[in-house]
Amino acid sequence: MKIIYNKILPTKKFKAINLFGIIFVRKEHGTLTNIQLNHESIHTAQAKEMLFLFFYIFYVFEWLFRLIQYRNSMEAYYNISFEREAYENQDNPNYLKQRKFYSFIKYYSKKQH
Helix, strand or coil: EEEEEECCCCCCCCCCCEEEEEEEEEHHCCCCCCCHHHHHHHHHHHHCCCCCHHHHHHHHHHHHHHHHCCHHHHHHHCHHHHHHHHHHHCCCCCCHCCCCCCCHHHHHHCCCC
């Protein structure tokens, strides 16, 4: 996985964004911790199994749905199934070794925040 430090991506609210398996990190936020790197690795696995393009389409549509549901952009973000899976398992360095395909599906109905 390639990591690119820059001053543009992602927005200032976030430290990193994963685009097609390349992680963009804002320089002012410093380097990624192992936990953050694991979080982004989980997103890479999710995106690969959805052939990347479908991952981003579903991600945006689910965020829009959650935005209507919660009426708060950050709460919508934290309740996207892909994010729930990544946040819940980012502390487990072995998660990707034991993760089953499409594991994010079980997080659709589970509220995180």
